[in-house]
Amino acid sequence: MRFAFIENKLIPSYCLKKSVSTLPISRCKNLQLQPLNPSFSPNEELQKILIGKQLLIDEIPFTIAEIQEHYENGYVMYRKGLETNGKLTICQRCGNNDPRMFAVFPCARCQEECTYCRNCIMMGRISECTPLINWTGPNIKTKLYESPLVWTGTLSEGQQTASEKVVTAVQKNEDLLVWAVCGAGKTEVLFAGINEALSAGKRVCIATPRTDVVLELTPRLKAVFPEIPVAALYGGSEDRHLNAPLTISTTHQLLRFYKAFDTVILDEVDAFPYSVDKTLQYAVKQSRKPDSSMIYLTATPNEKWQRECRFGKRNFVTIPARYHRHPLPVPEFVWCGNWQKQLQKNRLPDNVLRWIEKRLQSNKQSLLFVPQIELMEKILPLLQKLHPDIQSVHAEDPERKEKVQAMRNQKTPILLTTTILERGVTFPNIDAAVLGSEDRIFTESALVQIAGRVGRSADYPNGTITFFHYGKTKTMVKARNQIIRMNIEARKKGLVDG
Numbered sequence: 001m002r003f004a005f006i007e008n009k010l011i012p013s014y015c016l017k018k019s020v021s022t023l024p025i026s027r028c029k030n031l032q033l034q035p036l037n038p039s040f041s042p043n044e045e046l047q048k049i050l051i052g053k054q055l056l057i058d059e060i061p062f063t064i065a066e067i068q069e070h071y072e073n074g075y076v077m078y079r080k081g082l083e084t085n086g087k088l089t090i091c092q093r094c095g096n097n098d099p100r101m102f103a104v105f106p107c108a109r110c111q112e113e114c115t116y117c118r119n120c121i122m123m124g125r126i127s128e129c130t131p132l133i134n135w136t137g138p139n140i141k142t143k144l145y146e147s148p149l150v151w152t153g154t155l156s157e158g159q160q161t162a163s164e165k166v167v168t169a170v171q172k173n174e175d176l177l178v179w180a181v182c183g184a185g186k187t188e189v190l191f192a193g194i195n196e197a198l199s200a201g202k203r204v205c206i207a208t209p210r211t212d213v214v215l216e217l218t219p220r221l222k223a224v225f226p227e228i229p230v231a232a233l234y235g236g237s238e239d240r241h242l243n244a245p246l247t248i249s250t251t252h253q254l255l256r257f258y259k260a261f262d263t264v265i266l267d268e269v270d271a272f273p274y275s276v277d278k279t280l281q282y283a284v285k286q287s288r289k290p291d292s293s294m295i296y297l298t299a300t301p302n303e304k305w306q307r308e309c310r311f312g313k314r315n316f317v318t319i320p321a322r323y324h325r326h327p328l329p330v331p332e333f334v335w336c337g338n339w340q341k342q343l344q345k346n347r348l349p350d351n352v353l354r355w356i357e358k359r360l361q362s363n364k365q366s367l368l369f370v371p372q373i374e375l376m377e378k379i380l381p382l383l384q385k386l387h388p389d390i391q392s393v394h395a396e397d398p399e400r401k402e403k404v405q406a407m408r409n410q411k412t413p414i415l416l417t418t419t420i421l422e423r424g425v426t427f428p429n430i431d432a433a434v435l436g437s438e439d440r441i442f443t444e445s446a447l448v449q450i451a452g453r454v455g456r457s458a459d460y461p462n463g464t465i466t467f468f469h470y471g472k473t474k475t476m477v478k479a480r481n482q483i484i485r486m487n488i489e490a491r492k493k494g495l496v497d498g
Protein backbone atom coordinates (compact mmCIF):
# COMPACT_ATOMS: atom_id res chain seq x y z
CA MET A 1 0.00 0.00 0.00
CA ARG A 2 1.01 3.59 -0.54
CA PHE A 3 0.43 6.28 2.01
CA ALA A 4 0.67 10.05 2.15
CA PHE A 5 1.62 11.81 5.35
CA ILE A 6 -0.82 14.67 5.91
CA GLU A 7 -1.34 16.60 9.14
CA ASN A 8 0.67 14.06 11.12
CA LYS A 9 -1.38 11.18 9.79
CA LEU A 10 -0.82 8.36 7.34
CA ILE A 11 -3.53 8.39 4.69
CA PRO A 12 -3.87 5.41 2.33
CA SER A 13 -3.64 6.41 -1.32
CA TYR A 14 -7.13 5.17 -2.16
CA CYS A 15 -8.58 8.03 -0.05
CA LEU A 16 -6.58 10.61 -1.94
CA LYS A 17 -6.61 12.41 -5.26
CA LYS A 18 -4.17 11.05 -7.85
CA SER A 19 -2.14 14.26 -7.70
CA VAL A 20 -1.12 13.80 -4.06
CA SER A 21 2.29 12.18 -3.79
CA THR A 22 2.45 8.92 -1.85
CA LEU A 23 5.10 6.42 -0.71
CA PRO A 24 5.22 2.73 0.15
CA ILE A 25 5.01 2.39 3.93
CA SER A 26 8.66 1.36 4.26
CA ARG A 27 9.70 4.82 3.06
CA CYS A 28 7.28 6.78 5.23
CA LYS A 29 9.11 8.58 8.02
CA ASN A 30 6.73 9.21 10.91
CA LEU A 31 4.70 6.21 11.86
CA GLN A 32 3.80 7.58 15.24
CA LEU A 33 0.72 6.46 17.03
CA GLN A 34 -2.28 8.79 16.85
CA PRO A 35 -3.49 10.14 20.21
CA LEU A 36 -6.22 7.96 21.65
CA ASN A 37 -9.66 9.49 21.21
CA PRO A 38 -11.60 8.33 24.28
CA SER A 39 -14.97 9.27 22.80
CA PHE A 40 -14.50 6.98 19.79
CA SER A 41 -16.29 3.68 20.16
CA PRO A 42 -14.22 0.94 18.56
CA ASN A 43 -15.60 -2.09 16.79
CA GLU A 44 -15.45 -4.87 19.36
CA GLU A 45 -15.11 -7.60 16.77
CA LEU A 46 -12.10 -5.89 15.26
CA GLN A 47 -10.67 -5.44 18.75
CA LYS A 48 -11.05 -9.15 19.52
CA ILE A 49 -9.33 -10.16 16.31
CA LEU A 50 -6.47 -7.68 16.59
CA ILE A 51 -5.51 -7.71 20.26
CA GLY A 52 -2.12 -9.32 20.70
CA LYS A 53 -1.74 -9.88 16.98
CA GLN A 54 0.19 -8.47 14.06
CA LEU A 55 -1.82 -9.04 10.91
CA LEU A 56 -1.78 -8.13 7.24
CA ILE A 57 -4.75 -6.22 5.80
CA ASP A 58 -5.80 -9.37 3.93
CA GLU A 59 -5.99 -11.30 7.19
CA ILE A 60 -8.45 -8.88 8.79
CA PRO A 61 -12.09 -9.37 7.78
CA PHE A 62 -12.84 -5.60 7.84
CA THR A 63 -12.54 -2.83 5.24
CA ILE A 64 -9.49 -0.62 4.98
CA ALA A 65 -11.77 2.35 5.68
CA GLU A 66 -12.77 0.89 9.02
CA ILE A 67 -9.20 0.03 9.95
CA GLN A 68 -8.12 3.53 8.95
CA GLU A 69 -10.81 5.05 11.18
CA HIS A 70 -9.43 3.09 14.12
CA TYR A 71 -5.93 4.23 13.24
CA GLU A 72 -6.97 7.89 13.12
CA ASN A 73 -8.53 7.55 16.56
CA GLY A 74 -5.46 5.88 18.04
CA TYR A 75 -6.85 2.35 18.35
CA VAL A 76 -4.73 0.73 15.65
CA MET A 77 -1.17 1.17 14.55
CA TYR A 78 0.53 0.61 11.22
CA ARG A 79 4.05 -0.80 11.47
CA LYS A 80 6.41 -1.35 8.59
CA GLY A 81 6.42 -4.95 7.43
CA LEU A 82 10.01 -4.58 6.32
CA GLU A 83 12.35 -2.27 8.14
CA THR A 84 15.78 -1.20 6.89
CA ASN A 85 18.58 -0.33 9.27
CA GLY A 86 21.30 1.17 7.10
CA LYS A 87 22.17 -1.81 4.91
CA LEU A 88 20.15 -4.71 6.23
CA THR A 89 16.47 -5.28 5.57
CA ILE A 90 14.67 -6.96 8.47
CA CYS A 91 11.27 -8.59 8.24
CA GLN A 92 9.32 -7.41 11.28
CA ARG A 93 7.09 -10.47 11.32
CA CYS A 94 9.66 -13.26 11.14
CA GLY A 95 12.94 -11.51 11.99
CA ASN A 96 14.59 -12.59 8.72
CA ASN A 97 17.57 -10.41 7.81
CA ASP A 98 19.36 -12.72 5.40
CA PRO A 99 19.70 -10.87 2.06
CA ARG A 100 19.33 -14.17 0.18
CA MET A 101 15.88 -14.62 1.70
CA PHE A 102 14.46 -11.48 0.09
CA ALA A 103 13.31 -11.11 -3.52
CA VAL A 104 11.86 -8.40 -5.73
CA PHE A 105 8.62 -8.50 -7.69
CA PRO A 106 6.58 -6.01 -9.74
CA CYS A 107 3.95 -5.08 -7.16
CA ALA A 108 0.39 -4.19 -8.08
CA ARG A 109 -0.25 -2.54 -4.72
CA CYS A 110 2.51 0.05 -4.87
CA GLN A 111 3.17 -0.07 -8.62
CA GLU A 112 6.88 -0.36 -8.01
CA GLU A 113 9.53 -3.05 -7.91
CA CYS A 114 8.83 -4.17 -4.39
CA THR A 115 11.09 -6.26 -2.11
CA TYR A 116 9.42 -9.04 -0.13
CA CYS A 117 10.37 -11.60 2.50
CA ARG A 118 10.65 -15.15 1.17
CA ASN A 119 11.14 -16.60 4.62
CA CYS A 120 7.56 -16.16 5.84
CA ILE A 121 5.80 -16.06 2.46
CA MET A 122 3.65 -19.06 3.42
CA MET A 123 1.78 -16.82 5.86
CA GLY A 124 0.98 -14.20 3.21
CA ARG A 125 3.43 -11.89 1.48
CA ILE A 126 5.14 -9.12 3.44
CA SER A 127 6.75 -6.55 1.19
CA GLU A 128 8.05 -2.99 1.41
CA CYS A 129 4.55 -1.64 0.98
CA THR A 130 2.87 -3.98 3.48
CA PRO A 131 1.78 -2.58 6.83
CA LEU A 132 1.63 -4.87 9.84
CA ILE A 133 -1.42 -3.92 11.79
CA ASN A 134 -1.77 -4.18 15.55
CA TRP A 135 -4.15 -3.00 18.25
CA THR A 136 -3.17 -0.06 20.43
CA GLY A 137 -6.52 0.73 22.03
CA PRO A 138 -7.65 -0.48 25.42
CA ASN A 139 -7.55 -4.17 26.22
CA ILE A 140 -10.64 -6.31 26.45
CA LYS A 141 -11.68 -6.64 30.06
CA THR A 142 -10.34 -10.06 30.94
CA LYS A 143 -12.65 -12.31 32.79
CA LEU A 144 -11.30 -13.52 36.11
CA TYR A 145 -11.79 -17.19 36.67
CA GLU A 146 -11.75 -18.30 40.23
CA SER A 147 -9.51 -21.36 40.29
CA PRO A 148 -10.81 -22.93 37.05
CA LEU A 149 -8.74 -26.12 37.38
CA VAL A 150 -10.80 -29.28 37.76
CA TRP A 151 -8.36 -32.09 38.31
CA THR A 152 -8.35 -34.78 40.93
CA GLY A 153 -5.09 -36.52 40.06
CA THR A 154 -2.06 -36.40 42.29
CA LEU A 155 1.47 -35.36 41.47
CA SER A 156 4.59 -37.36 42.24
CA GLU A 157 7.01 -35.75 44.65
CA GLY A 158 9.23 -34.62 41.80
CA GLN A 159 6.29 -33.22 39.86
CA GLN A 160 5.06 -31.38 42.97
CA THR A 161 8.37 -29.55 43.43
CA ALA A 162 8.40 -28.53 39.78
CA SER A 163 4.75 -27.51 39.86
CA GLU A 164 5.40 -25.11 42.75
CA LYS A 165 8.32 -23.56 40.87
CA VAL A 166 6.11 -23.05 37.82
CA VAL A 167 3.51 -21.25 39.95
CA THR A 168 6.18 -18.92 41.37
CA ALA A 169 7.56 -18.17 37.90
CA VAL A 170 4.06 -17.32 36.67
CA GLN A 171 3.42 -15.04 39.66
CA LYS A 172 6.74 -13.23 39.37
CA ASN A 173 6.86 -13.13 35.55
CA GLU A 174 10.13 -15.05 35.51
CA ASP A 175 11.69 -17.50 33.08
CA LEU A 176 12.01 -21.12 34.20
CA LEU A 177 13.37 -24.27 32.61
CA VAL A 178 11.62 -27.48 33.63
CA TRP A 179 14.08 -30.28 32.90
CA ALA A 180 11.92 -33.38 33.23
CA VAL A 181 13.13 -36.84 32.24
CA CYS A 182 11.18 -38.73 29.56
CA GLY A 183 8.11 -40.21 31.22
CA ALA A 184 8.14 -37.82 34.20
CA GLY A 185 4.65 -36.56 33.31
CA LYS A 186 5.31 -32.95 32.44
CA THR A 187 1.82 -31.87 31.36
CA GLU A 188 0.35 -32.27 34.86
CA VAL A 189 3.19 -30.15 36.20
CA LEU A 190 1.75 -27.17 34.29
CA PHE A 191 -1.79 -27.34 35.62
CA ALA A 192 -1.28 -25.32 38.81
CA GLY A 193 0.74 -22.65 36.98
CA ILE A 194 -1.91 -22.26 34.27
CA ASN A 195 -4.58 -22.13 36.96
CA GLU A 196 -2.65 -19.39 38.74
CA ALA A 197 -2.31 -17.35 35.54
CA LEU A 198 -5.96 -17.69 34.51
CA SER A 199 -7.13 -16.79 38.02
CA ALA A 200 -5.13 -13.57 37.73
CA GLY A 201 -6.71 -12.72 34.35
CA LYS A 202 -3.53 -13.53 32.46
CA ARG A 203 -3.41 -14.81 28.92
CA VAL A 204 -1.59 -18.13 28.54
CA CYS A 205 -0.05 -19.83 25.52
CA ILE A 206 1.34 -23.34 25.27
CA ALA A 207 3.55 -23.49 22.20
CA THR A 208 5.04 -26.62 20.67
CA PRO A 209 6.94 -27.29 17.46
CA ARG A 210 4.58 -30.08 16.39
CA THR A 211 0.93 -30.08 15.28
CA ASP A 212 0.46 -33.60 16.74
CA VAL A 213 1.18 -32.22 20.18
CA VAL A 214 -1.35 -29.38 19.76
CA LEU A 215 -3.99 -31.96 18.83
CA GLU A 216 -3.09 -34.17 21.76
CA LEU A 217 -2.88 -31.42 24.40
CA THR A 218 -6.04 -29.52 23.48
CA PRO A 219 -8.60 -32.09 24.68
CA ARG A 220 -6.54 -32.78 27.80
CA LEU A 221 -6.51 -29.11 28.79
CA LYS A 222 -10.15 -28.56 27.87
CA ALA A 223 -11.00 -31.43 30.19
CA VAL A 224 -9.18 -29.98 33.20
CA PHE A 225 -10.19 -26.36 32.50
CA PRO A 226 -13.80 -26.93 31.42
CA GLU A 227 -14.88 -23.27 31.85
CA ILE A 228 -12.01 -21.83 29.85
CA PRO A 229 -12.28 -21.11 26.12
CA VAL A 230 -9.28 -22.76 24.47
CA ALA A 231 -7.91 -21.82 21.02
CA ALA A 232 -6.00 -24.55 19.18
CA LEU A 233 -3.79 -23.10 16.46
CA TYR A 234 -1.98 -24.96 13.70
CA GLY A 235 -1.86 -24.63 9.91
CA GLY A 236 -5.48 -24.73 8.72
CA SER A 237 -7.16 -24.70 12.14
CA GLU A 238 -10.48 -22.90 12.56
CA ASP A 239 -9.66 -21.07 15.77
CA ARG A 240 -7.59 -18.45 13.94
CA HIS A 241 -9.59 -15.44 15.14
CA LEU A 242 -10.59 -16.83 18.51
CA ASN A 243 -9.36 -14.63 21.32
CA ALA A 244 -9.07 -17.11 24.18
CA PRO A 245 -7.50 -16.97 27.65
CA LEU A 246 -5.71 -20.23 26.84
CA THR A 247 -4.09 -20.76 23.44
CA ILE A 248 -2.37 -23.95 22.34
CA SER A 249 -0.35 -23.27 19.23
CA THR A 250 2.41 -24.51 17.00
CA THR A 251 5.44 -22.24 17.32
CA HIS A 252 4.88 -21.41 13.66
CA GLN A 253 1.46 -19.84 14.22
CA LEU A 254 2.96 -17.47 16.78
CA LEU A 255 4.30 -15.39 13.87
CA ARG A 256 0.87 -13.71 13.85
CA PHE A 257 1.05 -12.72 17.53
CA TYR A 258 2.54 -9.57 18.99
CA LYS A 259 2.94 -8.87 22.70
CA ALA A 260 -0.02 -11.10 23.40
CA PHE A 261 0.76 -13.44 26.27
CA ASP A 262 1.53 -13.03 29.97
CA THR A 263 2.66 -16.64 30.25
CA VAL A 264 4.23 -18.65 27.46
CA ILE A 265 4.94 -22.33 27.98
CA LEU A 266 7.29 -23.68 25.36
CA ASP A 267 7.26 -27.44 25.03
CA GLU A 268 10.24 -29.40 23.66
CA VAL A 269 12.62 -26.46 23.23
CA ASP A 270 15.24 -28.90 22.00
CA ALA A 271 13.05 -30.41 19.29
CA PHE A 272 13.34 -29.89 15.57
CA PRO A 273 12.48 -27.50 13.95
CA TYR A 274 12.38 -25.01 16.85
CA SER A 275 15.92 -25.78 17.97
CA VAL A 276 17.45 -24.80 14.63
CA ASP A 277 14.94 -22.31 13.25
CA LYS A 278 15.64 -18.70 14.23
CA THR A 279 12.30 -17.62 12.82
CA LEU A 280 10.39 -19.72 15.32
CA GLN A 281 12.54 -18.48 18.19
CA TYR A 282 11.82 -14.90 17.05
CA ALA A 283 8.10 -15.70 16.82
CA VAL A 284 7.99 -16.95 20.40
CA LYS A 285 9.83 -13.88 21.65
CA GLN A 286 7.51 -11.49 19.79
CA SER A 287 4.40 -13.18 21.15
CA ARG A 288 5.30 -12.45 24.79
CA LYS A 289 4.33 -9.29 26.56
CA PRO A 290 7.41 -7.34 27.72
CA ASP A 291 6.53 -8.27 31.30
CA SER A 292 5.72 -11.97 31.12
CA SER A 293 6.86 -15.39 32.22
CA MET A 294 8.31 -18.09 30.05
CA ILE A 295 8.32 -21.75 31.02
CA TYR A 296 10.60 -23.97 28.94
CA LEU A 297 9.93 -27.70 29.02
CA THR A 298 12.36 -30.33 27.89
CA ALA A 299 13.79 -33.74 28.71
CA THR A 300 17.01 -32.94 26.93
CA PRO A 301 18.32 -29.37 27.08
CA ASN A 302 21.22 -28.60 24.76
CA GLU A 303 24.78 -28.34 26.06
CA LYS A 304 24.71 -24.58 26.46
CA TRP A 305 21.61 -24.73 28.63
CA GLN A 306 22.99 -27.66 30.64
CA ARG A 307 26.09 -25.59 31.36
CA GLU A 308 24.00 -22.56 32.33
CA CYS A 309 22.07 -24.74 34.77
CA ARG A 310 25.27 -26.18 36.26
CA PHE A 311 26.78 -22.72 36.78
CA GLY A 312 23.66 -21.17 38.24
CA LYS A 313 23.00 -18.94 35.26
CA ARG A 314 19.57 -20.27 34.48
CA ASN A 315 16.51 -20.62 36.68
CA PHE A 316 15.61 -24.29 36.43
CA VAL A 317 14.07 -27.26 38.17
CA THR A 318 14.61 -30.93 37.40
CA ILE A 319 12.25 -33.85 37.63
CA PRO A 320 14.89 -36.58 37.68
CA ALA A 321 12.53 -39.54 38.05
CA ARG A 322 9.55 -40.96 36.28
CA TYR A 323 6.16 -40.80 37.96
CA HIS A 324 6.24 -44.59 38.51
CA ARG A 325 9.37 -44.30 40.70
CA HIS A 326 11.58 -46.66 38.70
CA PRO A 327 14.99 -45.49 37.50
CA LEU A 328 15.61 -44.71 33.83
CA PRO A 329 17.00 -47.58 31.73
CA VAL A 330 20.69 -46.94 31.07
CA PRO A 331 21.99 -47.61 27.52
CA GLU A 332 24.37 -50.49 26.98
CA PHE A 333 27.11 -49.94 24.37
CA VAL A 334 27.78 -52.91 22.05
CA TRP A 335 30.43 -52.79 19.36
CA CYS A 336 29.13 -54.36 16.14
CA GLY A 337 31.97 -53.75 13.72
CA ASN A 338 31.58 -52.22 10.26
CA TRP A 339 27.89 -52.91 9.95
CA GLN A 340 27.45 -50.80 6.80
CA LYS A 341 30.01 -52.94 4.98
CA GLN A 342 28.21 -56.07 6.14
CA LEU A 343 24.97 -54.59 4.90
CA GLN A 344 26.41 -54.15 1.43
CA LYS A 345 26.79 -57.92 1.39
CA ASN A 346 23.20 -58.23 2.62
CA ARG A 347 24.28 -59.32 6.07
CA LEU A 348 23.83 -57.94 9.54
CA PRO A 349 26.37 -58.22 12.36
CA ASP A 350 25.90 -61.42 14.40
CA ASN A 351 25.24 -59.66 17.69
CA VAL A 352 22.55 -57.48 16.09
CA LEU A 353 20.88 -60.57 14.63
CA ARG A 354 21.02 -62.31 17.99
CA TRP A 355 19.43 -59.26 19.61
CA ILE A 356 16.54 -59.46 17.11
CA GLU A 357 16.11 -63.23 17.42
CA LYS A 358 16.02 -63.05 21.19
CA ARG A 359 13.21 -60.49 21.09
CA LEU A 360 11.24 -62.52 18.57
CA GLN A 361 11.60 -65.67 20.67
CA SER A 362 10.51 -63.98 23.87
CA ASN A 363 7.74 -62.05 22.13
CA LYS A 364 9.07 -58.70 23.30
CA GLN A 365 8.11 -55.86 21.01
CA SER A 366 11.04 -53.67 20.00
CA LEU A 367 12.08 -50.56 18.17
CA LEU A 368 15.26 -50.58 16.10
CA PHE A 369 16.52 -47.09 15.20
CA VAL A 370 18.54 -46.71 12.00
CA PRO A 371 20.31 -43.52 10.85
CA GLN A 372 19.07 -43.40 7.23
CA ILE A 373 16.03 -44.46 5.22
CA GLU A 374 18.15 -46.13 2.50
CA LEU A 375 19.90 -48.31 5.07
CA MET A 376 16.61 -49.13 6.69
CA GLU A 377 15.22 -50.30 3.36
CA LYS A 378 18.17 -52.66 2.97
CA ILE A 379 17.72 -54.08 6.45
CA LEU A 380 13.97 -54.63 6.27
CA PRO A 381 13.95 -57.59 3.83
CA LEU A 382 16.74 -59.26 5.80
CA LEU A 383 14.68 -59.09 8.97
CA GLN A 384 11.42 -60.03 7.29
CA LYS A 385 13.04 -63.39 6.57
CA LEU A 386 13.05 -63.88 10.35
CA HIS A 387 9.49 -62.65 10.79
CA PRO A 388 7.19 -61.46 7.99
CA ASP A 389 5.42 -58.88 10.20
CA ILE A 390 8.53 -56.82 10.93
CA GLN A 391 7.92 -53.31 9.55
CA SER A 392 9.72 -50.03 8.92
CA VAL A 393 8.58 -46.41 9.16
CA HIS A 394 10.00 -42.98 8.37
CA ALA A 395 8.84 -39.35 8.25
CA GLU A 396 7.56 -39.32 4.65
CA ASP A 397 6.03 -42.77 4.86
CA PRO A 398 2.40 -42.45 3.63
CA GLU A 399 1.41 -45.30 5.95
CA ARG A 400 3.16 -43.82 8.95
CA LYS A 401 0.05 -43.52 11.09
CA GLU A 402 -1.20 -47.02 10.29
CA LYS A 403 2.20 -48.53 11.02
CA VAL A 404 2.49 -46.83 14.38
CA GLN A 405 -1.03 -48.00 15.18
CA ALA A 406 -0.15 -51.59 14.19
CA MET A 407 2.77 -51.38 16.61
CA ARG A 408 0.40 -50.12 19.33
CA ASN A 409 -1.96 -53.00 18.60
CA GLN A 410 0.98 -55.36 19.03
CA LYS A 411 0.68 -56.63 15.46
CA THR A 412 4.28 -55.66 14.69
CA PRO A 413 6.95 -57.56 16.61
CA ILE A 414 9.77 -55.22 15.60
CA LEU A 415 9.54 -51.79 14.05
CA LEU A 416 12.50 -50.29 12.21
CA THR A 417 12.46 -46.51 12.37
CA THR A 418 14.40 -43.35 11.69
CA THR A 419 14.59 -40.68 14.39
CA ILE A 420 10.92 -39.71 13.83
CA LEU A 421 9.87 -42.04 16.62
CA GLU A 422 12.53 -40.68 18.97
CA ARG A 423 9.91 -38.70 20.88
CA GLY A 424 6.20 -38.33 21.39
CA VAL A 425 5.30 -42.01 21.12
CA THR A 426 4.69 -44.43 23.94
CA PHE A 427 4.53 -48.18 23.55
CA PRO A 428 4.02 -49.80 26.94
CA ASN A 429 6.38 -52.77 26.95
CA ILE A 430 9.33 -52.54 24.58
CA ASP A 431 13.06 -52.86 24.21
CA ALA A 432 14.93 -50.48 21.95
CA ALA A 433 18.20 -50.49 20.08
CA VAL A 434 20.08 -48.12 17.84
CA LEU A 435 22.06 -49.52 14.95
CA GLY A 436 24.97 -47.20 14.18
CA SER A 437 24.65 -44.96 17.23
CA GLU A 438 27.93 -43.35 16.15
CA ASP A 439 26.11 -41.60 13.27
CA ARG A 440 25.94 -37.80 13.59
CA ILE A 441 22.17 -37.81 13.22
CA PHE A 442 21.99 -39.27 16.71
CA THR A 443 22.61 -36.18 18.79
CA GLU A 444 22.86 -36.34 22.56
CA SER A 445 19.25 -35.27 22.84
CA ALA A 446 18.10 -37.85 20.24
CA LEU A 447 19.89 -40.66 22.09
CA VAL A 448 18.44 -39.65 25.45
CA GLN A 449 14.97 -39.45 23.89
CA ILE A 450 15.36 -42.87 22.27
CA ALA A 451 16.43 -44.39 25.58
CA GLY A 452 13.40 -42.63 27.05
CA ARG A 453 11.04 -44.79 24.95
CA VAL A 454 11.80 -47.79 27.17
CA GLY A 455 10.13 -48.71 30.47
CA ARG A 456 7.59 -45.90 30.48
CA SER A 457 4.61 -47.80 31.75
CA ALA A 458 4.14 -48.53 35.45
CA ASP A 459 3.20 -52.12 34.54
CA TYR A 460 6.41 -52.64 32.57
CA PRO A 461 8.97 -50.24 34.03
CA ASN A 462 11.94 -52.24 32.74
CA GLY A 463 13.31 -52.74 29.28
CA THR A 464 16.68 -52.69 27.64
CA ILE A 465 18.26 -50.01 25.50
CA THR A 466 21.26 -51.01 23.38
CA PHE A 467 23.50 -48.78 21.26
CA PHE A 468 25.15 -50.93 18.56
CA HIS A 469 28.12 -48.96 17.29
CA TYR A 470 31.22 -49.03 15.12
CA GLY A 471 33.28 -46.80 17.42
CA LYS A 472 31.99 -45.22 20.61
CA THR A 473 31.50 -41.45 20.31
CA LYS A 474 31.60 -38.61 22.84
CA THR A 475 27.96 -37.94 22.11
CA MET A 476 27.00 -41.47 23.12
CA VAL A 477 28.93 -41.10 26.37
CA LYS A 478 27.32 -37.73 27.12
CA ALA A 479 23.87 -39.16 26.53
CA ARG A 480 24.54 -42.08 28.86
CA ASN A 481 26.04 -39.79 31.51
CA GLN A 482 23.01 -37.52 31.39
CA ILE A 483 20.77 -40.51 32.15
CA ILE A 484 23.06 -41.82 34.91
CA ARG A 485 23.24 -38.38 36.55
CA MET A 486 19.44 -38.13 36.61
CA ASN A 487 19.20 -41.57 38.23
CA ILE A 488 21.74 -40.56 40.89
CA GLU A 489 19.86 -37.33 41.59
CA ALA A 490 16.56 -39.22 41.79
CA ARG A 491 18.05 -41.66 44.32
CA LYS A 492 19.49 -38.87 46.42
CA LYS A 493 16.14 -37.11 46.53
CA GLY A 494 14.32 -40.33 47.33
CA LEU A 495 12.27 -40.21 44.14
CA VAL A 496 12.89 -43.84 43.09
CA ASP A 497 12.30 -47.08 44.92
CA GLY A 498 14.83 -49.88 45.24
Ligand SMILES: [Zn+2]
Binding pocket: 001, 024, 107, 108, 109, 110, 111, 112, 114, 127, 128, 129, 130
Ligand atom coordinates in the same frame (compact mmCIF):
# COMPACT_ATOMS: atom_id res chain seq x y z
ZN1 LIG B 1 4.54 -3.12 -3.12
Ligand SMILES: [Zn+2]
Binding pocket: 091, 092, 093, 094, 095, 096, 117, 118, 119, 120, 121, 126
Ligand atom coordinates in the same frame (compact mmCIF):
# COMPACT_ATOMS: atom_id res chain seq x y z
ZN1 LIG C 1 9.38 -12.57 6.98
